[in-house]
Amino acid sequence: MKLHEFQAKERFRAYGLPTPRGIVAEDAEAARAAYTELGGDLAVVKAQIHAGGRGKAGGVKLVRSADEAIEAAEGMLGKPLITKQNAPDGTIVRKVLVEEGLPIAKEYYAAVTLDRRLEVPVLMVSSEGGMDIEEVAEKTPELILREPIDPVQGLPDYRARRACFGLGVPKAQQRAFGAVLKGLAKAFLEDDASLLEVNPLVTTTDDRVVCLDGKLSIDDSALGRHKDLAAMRDEGEEDPTEVRARKAGLSYVNLDGNIGCLVNGAGLAMATMDIIKLHGGEPANFLDVGGSASTEQVTTAFKIILEDPAVKGILVNIFGGIMRCDVVAQGVVDATKALGLEAPLVVRLHGTNMEEGRKILENSGLKIIPADNMKDAAQKIVEAAQ
Amino acid sequence: MSILVGSETRVITQGITGEYGRLHTLACREYGTNIVAGVTPGRGGQDVEGIPVYDTMVDAREKTGANCTMIFVPAAFAADAVEEAAEAGIELIVCITEGIAALDEARMKRVVTAAGARMIGPNCPGVISPGAKCKVGIMPGFIHAPGKIGVVSRSGTLTYEAVWQLTELGLGQTTCLGIGGDPVIGTTHIDAMQMFQEDDETEAILMIGEIGGTAEEEASQFVKDHVTKPVVGFIAGRTAPPGKRMGHAGAIIAGGKGTAVEKMEAMRAAGIAVAESPADLGSTMVEALAARA
Numbered sequence: 001m002k003l004h005e006f007q008a009k010e011r012f013r014a015y016g017l018p019t020p021r022g023i024v025a026e027d028a029e030a031a032r033a034a035y036t037e038l039g040g041d042l043a044v045v046k047a048q049i050h051a052g053g054r055g056k057a058g059g060v061k062l063v064r065s066a067d068e069a070i071e072a073a074e075g076m077l078g079k080p081l082i083t084k085q086n087a088p089d090g091t092i093v094r095k096v097l098v099e100e101g102l103p104i105a106k107e108y109y110a111a112v113t114l115d116r117r118l119e120v121p122v123l124m125v126s127s128e129g130g131m132d133i134e135e136v137a138e139k140t141p142e143l144i145l146r147e148p149i150d151p152v153q154g155l156p157d158y159r160a161r162r163a164c165f166g167l168g169v170p171k172a173q174q175r176a177f178g179a180v181l182k183g184l185a186k187a188f189l190e191d192d193a194s195l196l197e198v199n200p201l202v203t204t205t206d207d208r209v210v211c212l213d214g215k216l217s218i219d220d221s222a223l224g225r226h227k228d229l230a231a232m233r234d235e236g237e238e239d240p241t242e243v244r245a246r247k248a249g250l251s252y253v254n255l256d257g258n259i260g261c262l263v264n265g266a267g268l269a270m271a272t273m274d275i276i277k278l279h280g281g282e283p284a285n286f287l288d289v290g291g292s293a294s295t296e297q298v299t300t301a302f303k304i305i306l307e308d309p310a311v312k313g314i315l316v317n318i319f320g321g322i323m324r325c326d327v328v329a330q331g332v333v334d335a336t337k338a339l340g341l342e343a344p345l346v347v348r349l350h351g352t353n354m355e356e357g358r359k360i361l362e363n364s365g366l367k368i369i370p371a372d373n374m375k376d377a378a379q380k381i382v383e384a385a386q
Numbered sequence: 387m388s389i390l391v392g393s394e395t396r397v398i399t400q401g402i403t404g405e406y407g408r409l410h411t412l413a414c415r416e417y418g419t420n421i422v423a424g425v426t427p428g429r430g431g432q433d434v435e436g437i438p439v440y441d442t443m444v445d446a447r448e449k450t451g452a453n454c455t456m457i458f459v460p461a462a463f464a465a466d467a468v469e470e471a472a473e474a475g476i477e478l479i480v481c482i483t484e485g486i487a488a489l490d491e492a493r494m495k496r497v498v499t500a501a502g503a504r505m506i507g508p509n510c511p512g513v514i515s516p517g518a519k520c521k522v523g524i525m526p527g528f529i530h531a532p533g534k535i536g537v538v539s540r541s542g543t544l545t546y547e548a549v550w551q552l553t554e555l556g557l558g559q560t561t562c563l564g565i566g567g568d569p570v571i572g573t574t575h576i577d578a579m580q581m582f583q584e585d586d587e588t589e590a591i592l593m594i595g596e597i598g599g600t601a602e603e604e605a606s607q608f609v610k611d612h613v614t615k616p617v618v619g620f621i622a623g624r625t626a627p628p629g630k631r632m633g634h635a636g637a638i639i640a641g642g643k644g645t646a647v648e649k650m651e652a653m654r655a656a657g658i659a660v661a662e663s664p665a666d667l668g669s670t671m672v673e674a675l676a677a678r679a
Contacts, residue, residue: 265542267637
């Protein structure tokens with residue numbers, strides 16, 4: 001689950017990490033008031049959307065007067081901001097963060113994420129702050145330093161020091177810099193983050209170290225023990241269909257094709273998308289109903305698939321283990337009747353109680369096309385959807 | 387022989403009194419697995435269809451001589467259950483539970499490793515050795531048959547699909563294991579490859595991977611360097627768009643890395659016969675065996 005920058009910075013402050021003073025505004029008048037309250041000449045108005053690449057897209061503006069603050073806020077609020085990451089539609093900006101400007105000495109990069117090979121979180125830092133880090137990783141990988149984080153103890157002092165020396169942080173700033181790195185590791189661990197990124201992490205001309213930006217994503221599997229963080233979810237940033245699917249316990253991702261898929265298990269769901277494509281079709285979605293879906297969940301899954309106007313046919317591919325084929329078959333029949341489904345429907349059932357399941361489909365009187373195996377199913381649905 | 391589980395395996399179920407724990411424990415016992423105990427804290431002294439329930443893992447292991455545990459404990463408490471099993475001296479920990487926080491996984495993996503135990507999963511269907519009639523997991527037993535193929539996969543139902551194709555073509559299995567699709571897992575593709583290579587009874591290996599991470603690339607390198615048996619591979623997710631998580635926490639193409647195409651190329655470069663279609667998992671194995679004979 002992604003947080004907004006202003007939320008990430010709230011979390012950073014909870015761990016004693018320095019951030020610029022800032023105020024969230026939802027309209028231009030509030031942006032003006034925020035500028036005045038901050039009191040300095042220079043301020044920054046930043047669009048609060050989840051997608052990265054805001055700066056280049058015009059979502060970050062330096063302002064030097066209340067009028068400029070109003071103008072910047074008006075230019076962003078209520079309008080779509082289209083960045084490299086959310087193109088082509090962009091995201092409507094609903095909030096801006098107005099922050100004090102700082103006398104920046106140097107920009108660094110810092111991030112924490114789980115390293116799947118080391119199986120621990122790892123701190124990544126670079127002297128190339130403010131840049132597109134993927135570009136740095138590709139062109140000058142030696143400029144990204146990595147320090148493993150102990151999942152219980154956090155970042156040891158010596159690794160924080162080693163990172164500071166490696167980055168060439170001036171002596172007067174090393175103590176504060178090391179403390180920030182340790183704090184980022186602590187925030188990552190205690191908030192069960194999946195990604196924490198500060199780009200740039202800056203030093204100021206008066207030797208402060210400040211998280212100028214903040215990106216924080218929380219591990220979905222850990223939200224149960226972080227009610228406060230779960231409450232920060234902004235569903236306005238998410239695909240509404242994906243939100244509904246999640247609430248129904250389904251895993252759904254919308255794709256560009258015209259063949260809807262309903263499958264149990266993530267691996268089989270991906271393989272089903274793949275085989276549709278191999279036979280000349282295009283999948284309209286990824287949909288995993290999970291290991292033990294109920295009749296209601298199957299109905300919800302059908303509804304979600306059918307809401308996509310591009311869908312010209314549906315392929316149901318179930319390999320029953322925990323999930324019984326007769327339960328799925330009943331769900332398919334109920335949903336088809338309830339929704340008055342007209343698009344071609346190919347159903348492939350295999351595994352636990354498959355004979356009972358096939359009988360339910362046969363006796364339903366519905367125009368369901370049965371398939372014997374994945375290849376047969378893919379061929380039939382691609383042909384039927386044409 | 388088989389790998390990981392066999393006729394010597396004596397199994398405890400942690401979380402045996404929950405709905406799924408009970409259901410699958412009984413299904414395993416019916417398949418032939420030697421289920422010796424269950425553990426649910428606070429339910430010690432009870433029994434589930436004749437299977438004695440204990441409060442603690444130490445107690446259960448000492449009373450029954452168990453060497454394996456199958457975990458159905460809810461995600462919030464599963465890491466604790468894994469660590470309790472490791473500390474109790476259980477050799478093989480099969481963690482079925484899905485939705486465990488990644489940092490809990492990182493912590494429990496260290497405890498398991500320090501105890502010298504092996505973990506399969508979490509978020510996996512488990513492991514089955516059909517010849518020994520030993521099933522420690524949630525897979526449907528009837529699709530398997532005793533034979534000479536080893537199967538390792540990151541997926542659940544896609545593994546069933548693969549196994550069924552093999553069985554239909556008359557290719558039974560030594561052992562099939564699902565290693566799980568989470569970011570931190572106990573047993574990797576490489577571990578499984580090594581065990582299958584060392585197992586005399588296993589004649590060929592089917593490896594099923596997914597997009598995301600670099601586990602399949604590393605396993606391919608291992609196959610190239612150390613595996614002399616025929617290996618067939620498949621990668622799910624060649625149509626998945628970058629940046630979108632496909633159900634499994636690990637199944638995401640990030641920063642342009644972890645694509646199906648890269649993984650399939652790595653497999654081919656290692657001499658692995660790659661099935662283009664998920665419908666051809668069994669037939670590709672038949673061809674690979676014929677080519678070797």
